[in-house]
Amino acid sequence: MRTIIIGGGKIGYNLLKTLKERGHQVTVIERDKDTCMKIAEDIDTDVIWGDGTDLEVLRDAGIDDAEVVAAVTGTDEENLVICQIVKLISNTKKTIARVNNPKNNTMFKNLGIDNTVCSTAVIANLIECALSKDDYRIINTFELGSMILAELLIKEDGPWCNKMVKDLILPKECVFVSLLRGENVIYPRGDTQILFEDKVMIITNNLVLSHLVAELYDGGNKKWL
Structure with missing residues (x-):
């Protein structure tokens, strides 16, 4: 796969290193000359000293042949502009933008960016994993932290106990995956x-999970209705 990375800082450097180790063809665009020289010394790859928002620089990097463009500079605005330029050139290319402010995630997606990466959101999810309680726990996160696989323990006095799956009122952002009953799936x-004592596996997002936890263990209301 041919990929262009714009931004040669720590995230861009580590992304480049990982992709090269997996056999991908990668070109890096970085506006700082010293950073370009360091990358070129450390990793055998194409490095271009220039501005990733400049169309000519993108063409020099081989934008016409690239399948994926990852804008991972330290500025949300610059990453957005880069991805929009790429989409104007060819809407078939996949764009990935680093988002430093989680509040910008929705805006980026509404403006047509294929994928966003927010380290703040990922770290927050990792912290929540560490703080999971006995009643429920976060098993894993997907889609860069936006999807959560969670395990919910059914209590004897809980609202789901002895109910059939068809009788549950669930939000659309929640998928009922499986039941763990003892050693049986x-x-x-x-x-x-x-x-009672079943473990329910669901895939959902952070907001819905918090509402479900409130309903199952704290007597909360179904705020998604």
């Missing part, structure tokens, strides 16, 4: 009954 159907 049950793939639920509508008439599957949820029992």
